[in-house]
Amino acid sequence: MTSWRVSPDRELLIRQWSKELVVYDCRTGDTHLLEELASQVFLLLKHQSVSSKAVVDHIAAHFALEMDDDLVSEVHAILENLAFLSLIREI
Amino acid sequence: MPPDRLILQALRDPASFLSRPLGDWDILLRQARYFNLLGRLASLFQQQSLLDWVPVQPREHLLWDLVRAERHALAVRSEVDYIREALARVGIPLILLKGASYALAGLPAAAGRYFSDIDILVPQESLNDVEAALLMHGWISSHHDEYDQHYYRTWMHELPPMQHVRRMTVIDVHHAIVPQTAPVHPSPQKLRTAAQALPDADNLFVLGPEDMVLHSAVHLFHDGEFDNGLRDLVDIDALLRHFDAGQRFWESLTQRAVEMELSRPLFYALRYSSHILGTPVPKGALQSLCKAGPSGIFLAGMDALFQRGILGPSPWSPERRSSLAHFLLYVRANALRMPPVLLARHLFHKAFISRSKGNVH
Amino acid sequence: MLDVSSLPSADIGYRLKSSGVYLRIGRFTVHIRSEISSLFHALTLLYKDYPMSFDAEFADFHVRVTRPLNARRWLRAQAVFMCDGVSAFKPLPLSQAYPMLEWGLNWCISGHAHGYLMVHAAVIEKDGKAVIMPAPPGSGKSTLCAGLISRGWRLLSDEIALIRLEDGELVPHPRPVSLKNASINVIRSFAPDSVMSPVVNDTVKGTVCHVRPPRDSVLRFDETAIPAWIVFPKYEASSLPQLTPVPRAQALIRVADNAFNYSILGRKGFETLARLIDRVECHNLTYSSLDDAVEVFASLGSQDVSHAA
Numbered sequence: 001m002t003s004w005r006v007s008p009d010r011e012l013l014i015r016q017w018s019k020e021l022v023v024y025d026c027r028t029g030d031t032h033l034l035e036e037l038a039s040q041v042f043l044l045l046k047h048q049s050v051s052s053k054a055v056v057d058h059i060a061a062h063f064a065l066e067m068d069d070d071l072v073s074e075v076h077a078i079l080e081n082l083a084f085l086s087l088i089r090e091i
Numbered sequence: 092m093p094p095d096r097l098i099l100q101a102l103r104d105p106a107s108f109l110s111r112p113l114g115d116w117d118i119l120l121r122q123a124r125y126f127n128l129l130g131r132l133a134s135l136f137q138q139q140s141l142l143d144w145v146p147v148q149p150r151e152h153l154l155w156d157l158v159r160a161e162r163h164a165l166a167v168r169s170e171v172d173y174i175r176e177a178l179a180r181v182g183i184p185l186i187l188l189k190g191a192s193y194a195l196a197g198l199p200a201a202a203g204r205y206f207s208d209i210d211i212l213v214p215q216e217s218l219n220d221v222e223a224a225l226l227m228h229g230w231i232s233s234h235h236d237e238y239d240q241h242y243y244r245t246w247m248h249e250l251p252p253m254q255h256v257r258r259m260t261v262i263d264v265h266h267a268i269v270p271q272t273a274p275v276h277p278s279p280q281k282l283r284t285a286a287q288a289l290p291d292a293d294n295l296f297v298l299g300p301e302d303m304v305l306h307s308a309v310h311l312f313h314d315g316e317f318d319n320g321l322r323d324l325v326d327i328d329a330l331l332r333h334f335d336a337g338q339r340f341w342e343s344l345t346q347r348a349v350e351m352e353l354s355r356p357l358f359y360a361l362r363y364s365s366h367i368l369g370t371p372v373p374k375g376a377l378q379s380l381c382k383a384g385p386s387g388i389f390l391a392g393m394d395a396l397f398q399r400g401i402l403g404p405s406p407w408s409p410e411r412r413s414s415l416a417h418f419l420l421y422v423r424a425n426a427l428r429m430p431p432v433l434l435a436r437h438l439f440h441k442a443f444i445s446r447s448k449g450n451v452h
Numbered sequence: 453m454l455d456v457s458s459l460p461s462a463d464i465g466y467r468l469k470s471s472g473v474y475l476r477i478g479r480f481t482v483h484i485r486s487e488i489s490s491l492f493h494a495l496t497l498l499y500k501d502y503p504m505s506f507d508a509e510f511a512d513f514h515v516r517v518t519r520p521l522n523a524r525r526w527l528r529a530q531a532v533f534m535c536d537g538v539s540a541f542k543p544l545p546l547s548q549a550y551p552m553l554e555w556g557l558n559w560c561i562s563g564h565a566h567g568y569l570m571v572h573a574a575v576i577e578k579d580g581k582a583v584i585m586p587a588p589p590g591s592g593k594s595t596l597c598a599g600l601i602s603r604g605w606r607l608l609s610d611e612i613a614l615i616r617l618e619d620g621e622l623v624p625h626p627r628p629v630s631l632k633n634a635s636i637n638v639i640r641s642f643a644p645d646s647v648m649s650p651v652v653n654d655t656v657k658g659t660v661c662h663v664r665p666p667r668d669s670v671l672r673f674d675e676t677a678i679p680a681w682i683v684f685p686k687y688e689a690s691s692l693p694q695l696t697p698v699p700r701a702q703a704l705i706r707v708a709d710n711a712f713n714y715s716i717l718g719r720k721g722f723e724t725l726a727r728l729i730d731r732v733e734c735h736n737l738t739y740s741s742l743d744d745a746v747e748v749f750a751s752l753g754s755q756d757v758s759h760a761a
Contacts, residue, residue, distance in 0.1 A: 013719060015726045020701035024722040028169055029162075029715060031722060033705045113509035121514065121536050148481075148510045151567055158566035162716045 003091040004079055005049040006042065010086065023087060032085060037063070038078050042087065049091045052079060098122040098132075102325060103369045105135045109144045116149040126321045129153075130160040130203025138202065160203045167194045170209055170260050175295065177228035181220045184296050186212040186286050188265065188306065192297035193326075195289055200329035208252060208261040212282065212298075215266040222250055222264070230255050230262060268306050277305070277351035300334040301347040308360035309353060320401040327360045328368040341376040354383030363397055453503035456496060465492050467506045472516075474508040475499060478614075478625035478673050480561065483511035486549065488531060491517055494550035494649040498628040498662055501670040513560045517553050519546065535560050548652055551660050554630060558611050561625070562712035568614040568623065569724045570712040575608035575622055576600050581680035581753065582622050584613050584732070586710040589657075592687030595635040598663050599742040600749060602643030607669040608677060612712070617720055620727050621676040626669045628662035636661055642742050681752055682707065682734045685745070693744035695735045703734035 006012070011026035021039040023032045034042055037059065044050055044058055056075045060067045082088040092100060097119050101108045108119070123129040133153040136142050142150060167190070175185055188210035193201035213221050222232075230253040232240070240251055250264040267279045285299035298306060307330060311323045334340055348357040358380040364370040365377070385393055453476060456464065467473050472485035477499075486492065516534045520543050529546035532539050533556035540559055544552055562570050573586035574597035587593035594610055601607045607626045614623040628649070631639055636659065639646055647664040682703055683695075698706070704725055708714045714721045739745040 013722055013726075015701075015704075015729075017700035017704075017729070020699060022701050022704050022726070024719060026719050027165070029165065029718055031705065031708055031714075033701055035701075117510045124536055146510075148512070152512070152564070155564055155566040158718075158720075159716055162718050165718065 001051045001053060003049040003051045004045050004055065004083070004088050005091055006046045007086060007089050012087070025085075025087070028086070030085070032087065037074070038082065041075065041078050042082060045082075045088050052076065055079065095122075098126060098128065098321070099367060101132055102128070102135070102328075105132075105139055105141055109141065113146055113148065116146060120149055120152050127205060127319070128203075128322060128325060129156045130163075130205055131325055132203070133157045134160060134202035138199070156203070160205075163205055164194055164201070167191055167209070170258070171195055171295070173228075173255075173258070173260075174209060174211065174262060175293070177230075178221060178224050179294075181217060181224050183213055183217050183221070184283070184286065184288075185294055186283060186296040186298065188212050188268070188298065192303065193330075195292070195295060196297045198330070199333050200326050204326070208263045210263045210265060212265050212268070212279070212286075214283065215279070218250060218264065218266060222253075225253055225262065225264075229257060233261070269309055275352040277353055281351065300330075300340070301344045302351075304330050304334065304344060304360070305348060305351060305353045305357060308356040311356065311360055311363075320397075324360075324364055324368060324401065328364045328370045331361075331364060331370050331372065335371065338373070338375075341373050345376055345379050348380070348383075354380055358384035359393070359397070363401070367398075367401065453505045455501050456504045457500040459504060461496060463506070464496060464504070465489075468492050468495070471506070472514075474505045474511055476503040476673075477557070477627060478609075479623055480512045480565075480625075481508060481510065482557065482560075483508070483514040484517075484553070485515070486517040486553070488517060488519070488546065488549040490547065490650070491549040491553060494662070495553075497647065498649055498664045500664070501667045513557070513564075515553070515556055515560065517549050517556070533559075545654070548655050550649060551630070551652055551655060551662070554628065554662060557627070562612055565614070566713055566716060568616055569714065569717060569721055569728075571613040571615065571707055572611065572710045572712060573613040573707075574610050575613045575624075575677070576605040576749075577608055577622075577677040578605050579753065580678065582608060582677035583681045583683055583749065583752065584622070584679055584707075585683050585685055586613075586707050587685055588710065591685055592635075593685055594630055594632070595638060595687070596685050596739075596742070596745055598629045598631060598635070598639045598646070599642050600746060601629070601666055601669065602639075602646060603746050605749070606672060606677075607665045615679070615724060615728060616676070617717070617724050620679070620724060620731070622679055623676055624669075624673045626665045626673055628664055630660060630662050632660050633658045638742065639663065679728060679732050682729075682732050683737050683749075684735070685737045685739065687740065688738050689740050691738050691740045693737070693739045693741075693748050695737050695748055698734040698736055700729050700734060704729045 013024040013026065015022045016039070019036040019039060021034040021042060023034065023042070024030075025032070040059060040062055041055060044055060050058070052075075056067070056072055059065065059075055060071060065071055079088070083090065097115055101119055101123075108115075119132075120129065123132045129152075133156045136145060136153055137157060142153065145153060171187065171191055178185055187195055190201070190204055190206035191209045191211075193204065232250070233252045233254050249266070252261050252263050254261045267277070268282065269275060269277060282298060282302050285302055286296040287299055289295045289297060297303065304327065307323060307326045311320065311327065345354075345357070348354045361370075361372045361377055361380065362384070365372040384390060464473060468485065468491075469487045470485075472483050475482050475484060484495070514536050517531055518534070520530055520532045530543040531546050531549040531552055532543045533541050533552045535556065541552070541556065571584065571586055572588075573584050574593050575582055575584050576597060577583070585593050585596065597607070597610050607629070608622055609625040610627060610629040612625055614625050615621075616623050631648075636648070636651060640648075649662045651659055651661045653659050684698065684706065707729070708721075708725060711721070711725070714725065717724070737745065737748060739748070
């Protein structure tokens with residue numbers, strides 16, 4: 001089971017407004033906008049490693065959503081995208 | 092001081108420039124930009140803690156350029172990372188050359204130095220593998236013409252420059268440091284053997300100090316032209332000052348020059364660096380190379396050629412100048428390009444990860 | 453320095469052709485040389501209130517707009533823009549010499565002044581509070597800007613917002629406002645007192661002209677302003693004026709998207725932008741008439757615009 005965590009060795013500047021995050025990656029100079037769901041995932045992974053399943057559970061609980069296939073694939077897609085951007089990595 | 096020497100004064104002794112009138116600063120900034128040395132100049136003032144003493148109007152310009160320099164340094168590191176990743180499976184040591192090597196090795200020569208291409212050195216037998224790996228990771232060859240391809244591979248010492256499709260960055264892959272058509276043949280094998288691994292980096296190398304200097308010297312005088320002359324001389328000066336750790340360095344430098352058949356380029360490099368930028372080159376070193384250089388009227392001729400070539404014809408050179416206010420429309424091919432930042436100007440990556448859309452833009 | 457209107461026009465003309473003139477534009481001193489008479493006329497008309505001298509020790513930029521020395525000289529009259537002897541643009545028809553100066557100045561400033569976060573935006577101010585209007589080309593920003601400054605708003609800038617890195621304040625950079633195509637007549641009717649340069653046709657941007665900024669805006673070039681709003685304008689024919697809040701995180705990205713040097717500034721750019729977003733309210737504005745827009749702007753201070761922070 002894959003676990004994820006915000007890359008600890010990346011210097012990231014984070015600002016939050018309302019439910020969205022903007023993340024600046026000091027190494028690449030990239031600026032990322034994460035909307036609600038992605039923001040929650042990111043914040044969850046900021047200081048701890050969490051398994052994929054636990055991430056889905058957390059999101060479902062936090063947003064009071066139905067735990068269904070759509071949600072699972074949605075969250076997985078977010079995890080993959082965050083990883084692609086090198087904001088999080090697999091543990 | 093004749094206006095065209097102002098840049099030299101500032102490079103040799105930044106502190107002495109502080110008391111100059113504002114008008115000289117105006118010219119200095121323009122000269123520095125023209126010779127692609129504004130970043131270097133700004134870094135010198137910064138390193139020597141002199142910025143606060145610079146008059147406020149020119150100081151702003153120096154500060155602005157330091158911002159660019161910082162960004163450039165980051166971009167270089169980032170690009171080297173990408174290259175390293177692309178070539179990871181080729182199984183060769185990644186040897187950086189010139190600007191990228193100064194930057195990654197943290198040398199003073201890197202400060203404020205702009206360049207648009209990353210240069211690397213690979214064994215000739217690996218060229219195809221390297222090219223294939225780069226192609227696979229998004230670089231494409233910039234010269235499609237068969238003749239150009241042939242020219243680069245056969246006569247030059249490199250693959251035609253390759254440009255990354257997304258990042259627009261350019262890589263030059265060399266297998267030697269002098270064109271094959273040149274009369275000298277410094278051994279690439281020897282260069283590779285003497286290459287030094289960078290700490291904190293996996294499989295990243297730079298040339299040994301002596302070879303770095305020699306490589307820089309080789310480009311100083313090329314095809315009878317001093318193309319980027321002053322900038323190259325500034326590199327040489329910076330490298331020499333940094334590596335100068337006593338007699339031993341100069342001895343090993345001159346010995347290496349002989350070994351690599353590059354005594355003459357080194358002769359010119361040491362001679363002109365010391366004459367023009369005041370590099371503290373020991374007399375002994377210069378003398379031991381004298382035989383490699385021309386003498387008598389030929390030397391005088393070279394001196395004149397170099398003096399003229401290193402600075403001009405710029406808008407400030409005596410033969411061009413009537414009064415400053417009337418400088419002619421002179422467009423110098425090399426100076427045309429504003430020192431490019433490695434990344435495209437608006438390169439700014441944004442990713443909107445949206446629930447409702449379900450994909451990453 | 454005296455202002456342009458106090459200097460004998462013949463002297464300006466002579467200097468422009470020879471040793472050049474030094475114009476103070478906002479915090480920049482620009483050395484300009486040009487032998488082109490249409491440029492001389494537009495310059496003296498639109499920069500009438502700006503400080504000018506014939507001699508200065510230091511200029512931030514040295515620019516020339518001149519006829520190129522090539523064969524084309526005889527076939528089709530052209531002009532080139534050069535900054536410090538470097539020609540950054542292709543030559544354009546001679547008739548476009550003055551607009552070329554304006555475009556060239558934008559290029560010089562946006563390419564160099566990295567002590568500021570520079571955003572492609574108009575900036576106006578009233579009662580101590582400034583509005584930044586970022587907008588990609590064609591959004592009607594300049595028309596809106598020209599309209600508002602004719603109704604009492606101070607012009608800080610039409611094209612380049614200069615946000616000072618140290619403290620996030622807006623540094624004025626008042627310059628003639630550029631208008632294109634239909635906007636020209638719109639402003640002619642909306643503000644009949646506007647002083648405009650002669651219209652230039654067939655440019656890359658269509659038909660263009662420039663409007664002289666209010667004297668007050670020029671004189672107050674040293675007065676910084678505190679940003680209070682970011683408004684993204686969008687002209688939409690026949691629409692009712694509508695001001696809708698923009699979530700701050702999205703506003704940040706949109707402003708960065710419109711910034712000239714956000715990327716070059718690196719983390720300082722991000723921090724400056726984040727601090728700006730923190731202190732302003734962000735809106736989209738759709739409008740179809742300048743009168744409507746002027747009213748919306750007038751109510752900005754007093755309106756209880758609910759903002760989804």
